[in-house]
Amino acid sequence: LSVSLFQAKSCICHMCGAHLNRLHSCLYCVFFGCFTKKHIHEHAKTKRHNLAIDLLYGGIYCFMCQDYIYDKDMEQIAKEEQRKAWKLQAFTPTVVSHYQCTMTGIGEKYSTWEPTKRELELLRHNPKRRKITTNCTIGLRGLINLGNTCFMNCIVQALTHTPLLRDFFLSDRHKCEMQSPSSCLVCEMSTLFQEFYSGHRSPHIPYRLLHLVWTHARHLAGYEQQDAHEFLIAALDVLHRHCKGDDNGKKANNPNHCNCIIDQIFTGGLQSDVTCQVCHGVSTTIDPFWDISLDLPGSSTPFWPLSPGSDGNVVNGESHVSGTTTLTDCLRRFTRPEHLGSSAKIKCSGCHSYQESTKQLTMKKLPIVACFHLKRFEHSAKLRRKITTYVSFPLELDMTPFMASSKESRMNGQYQQPTDSLNNDNKYSLFAVVNHQGTLESGHYTSFIRQHKDQWFKCDDAIITKASIKDVLDSEGYLLFYHKQFLEYE
Amino acid sequence: ACKMNKDAQMRATINQKLIETGERERLKELLRAKLIECGWKDQLKAHCKDVIKEKGLEHVTVDDLVAEITPKGRALVPDSVKKELLQRIRTFLAQHASL
Numbered sequence: 001l002s003v004s005l006f007q008a009k010s011c012i013c014h015m016c017g018a019h020l021n022r023l024h025s026c027l028y029c030v031f032f033g034c035f036t037k038k039h040i041h042e043h044a045k046t047k048r049h050n051l052a053i054d055l056l057y058g059g060i061y062c063f064m065c066q067d068y069i070y071d072k073d074m075e076q077i078a079k080e081e082q083r084k085a086w087k088l089q090a091f092t093p094t095v096v097s098h099y100q101c102t103m104t105g106i107g108e109k110y111s112t113w114e115p116t117k118r119e120l121e122l123l124r125h126n127p128k129r130r131k132i133t134t135n136c137t138i139g140l141r142g143l144i145n146l147g148n149t150c151f152m153n154c155i156v157q158a159l160t161h162t163p164l165l166r167d168f169f170l171s172d173r174h175k176c177e178m179q180s181p182s183s184c185l186v187c188e189m190s191t192l193f194q195e196f197y198s199g200h201r202s203p204h205i206p207y208r209l210l211h212l213v214w215t216h217a218r219h220l221a222g223y224e225q226q227d228a229h230e231f232l233i234a235a236l237d238v239l240h241r242h243c244k245g246d247d248n249g250k251k252a253n254n255p256n257h258c259n260c261i262i263d264q265i266f267t268g269g270l271q272s273d274v275t276c277q278v279c280h281g282v283s284t285t286i287d288p289f290w291d292i293s294l295d296l297p298g299s300s301t302p303f304w305p306l307s308p309g310s311d312g313n314v315v316n317g318e319s320h321v322s323g324t325t326t327l328t329d330c331l332r333r334f335t336r337p338e339h340l341g342s343s344a345k346i347k348c349s350g351c352h353s354y355q356e357s358t359k360q361l362t363m364k365k366l367p368i369v370a371c372f373h374l375k376r377f378e379h380s381a382k383l384r385r386k387i388t389t390y391v392s393f394p395l396e397l398d399m400t401p402f403m404a405s406s407k408e409s410r411m412n413g414q415y416q417q418p419t420d421s422l423n424n425d426n427k428y429s430l431f432a433v434v435n436h437q438g439t440l441e442s443g444h445y446t447s448f449i450r451q452h453k454d455q456w457f458k459c460d461d462a463i464i465t466k467a468s469i470k471d472v473l474d475s476e477g478y479l480l481f482y483h484k485q486f487l488e489y490e
Numbered sequence: 491a492c493k494m495n496k497d498a499q500m501r502a503t504i505n506q507k508l509i510e511t512g513e514r515e516r517l518k519e520l521l522r523a524k525l526i527e528c529g530w531k532d533q534l535k536a537h538c539k540d541v542i543k544e545k546g547l548e549h550v551t552v553d554d555l556v557a558e559i560t561p562k563g564r565a566l567v568p569d570s571v572k573k574e575l576l577q578r579i580r581t582f583l584a585q586h587a588s589l
Contacts, residue, residue, distance in 0.1 A: 019505075020505075059552070066551060066553075067551040067552055067553070068551075068552045
């Protein structure tokens with residue numbers, strides 16, 4: 001605030017007192033003058049001080065050349081000073097929009113990309129440019145089924161259409177530090193992205209990817225039918241392990257400290273609160289997660305009743321149409337307080353004895369990409385079957401009601417606004433859906449992916465067809481991939 | 491002439507208050523974001539490129555560009571953006587009624 005005051009009082013033209021007319025400062029003496037009214041020009045002429053700086057943008061004006069000049073050294077200094085000034089800002093109110101970063105004065109100030117000498121060289125030597133129009137099919141490519149490998153193909157489609165992952169690989173950010181790069185799954189992913197965005201329309205044959213998966217995730221080897229969800233987790237795990245070179249050093253083994261691209265995108269924090277029913281003391285743990293597995297009605301574990309309050313449904317604009325289960329129903333069930341029963345007493349540190357307690361799960365930290373796994377494959381002692389209950393899921397999802405912070409404010413009696421438009425941090429958009437057709441023993445995986453703005457495509461191994469949003473939302477849904485709508489720039 | 495001075499003085503006072511409270515910076519950032527969102531920035535950038543192509547890179551000065559794009563820039567600001575900014579300023583003035 002003191003800076004603003006100082007600015008108000010001293011940043012004015014020395015001749016007319018105005019401050020809005022492209023104020024410039026003389027570089028030879030202490031003089032501020034309007035550019036528009038030519039006051040700085042007069043000063044330059046009479047005093048023969050031929051250099052001035054624009055106080056708004058930092059451009060240097062030369063009165064002899066009668067134009068702004070660009071000096072490399074001055075630009076370097078300007079950049080440095082801007083960076084320093086940025087860090088000094090304690091707090092700037094945020095204006096949340098799709099393109100702006102949330103400005104809190106932390107991290108680096110956003111600056112537009114400028115090519116380095118090397119990049120200019122590369123651009124000159126490779127003159128071919130690809131133009132992306134609204135209806136181009138870039139990024140779409142079929143995958144040959146190598147023998148029941150549809151479980152892998154559908155996940156590959158989802159991953160190659162995860163925007164942040166795509167940006168990471170297409171800008172060549174992976175630095176391989178494996179002993180033999182040919183066994184690095186991250187390198188193979190990089191190649192895969194190159195293949196997908198190459199513009200080739202023939203289906204890709206992912207034999208190298210399959211071989212690497214078999215090598216690093218033995219339980220998935222062989223040509224039997226596998227679970228796409230298991231493949232997703234195994235793939236993320238191997239990618240995370242192989243990301244050693246990408247600025248996370250020796251901490252790769254600790255999931256809580258890793259900063260690899262997989263963790264940056266997929267890792268969230270799940271909070272588990274165990275409340276002692278006697279002393280009401282709460283024991284909290286937070287575990288990292290890559291996906292949320294949701295029970296469905298029709299399984300052997302009871303689905304209803306859900307936790308009190310209909311926040312979830314109101315926020316996500318769903319209405320109960322003749323008993324259709326929704327994704328938010330499943331999330332409400334997932335985050336409901338669960339009485340653990342007299343046979344599962346927990347040792348309470350407050351009571352110093354075993355007591356009955358309730359347990360509740362909430363989201364502590366949301367990942368950038370949230371993957372929901374609808375548990376359709378029942379493998380209980382009694383039966384093995386597929387649950388085909390239709391679960392409706394939205395295009396846009398607000399995770400606010402399921403956050404740990406929301407639970408806290410509910411408990412403190414704070415009124416939760418159902419349409420909290422300022423809380424953009426918890427809003428997600430659907431971008432991929434993996435579906436399974438058939439039975440537990442024999443079935444086929446396909447996926448829907450969002451390619452470009454609102455274009456959806458169905459990926460059935462080698463065959464890619466255009467799909468409507470209705471096709472996507474009417475599908476059964478097995479794995480649902482959501483992407484955060486608003487990203488903080490880091 | 492007397493009324494003009496009063497208006498100018500009022501404007502200066504309001505401006506002073508806007509700067510002192512930091513509201514001017516906030517309004518600028520809001521405006522900046524809005525103009526990017528609605529594509530205004532891109533439109534003007536394209537226009538600049540056209541002017542440069544016309545006049546030739548070696549002959550055009552910043553002043554030339556400013557002269558060319560200022561009227562266009564002013565005209566291209568969407569009404570909705572103008573309305574929103576005005577509303578913000580009105581709210582601000584209501585809060586600082588001592589003026």
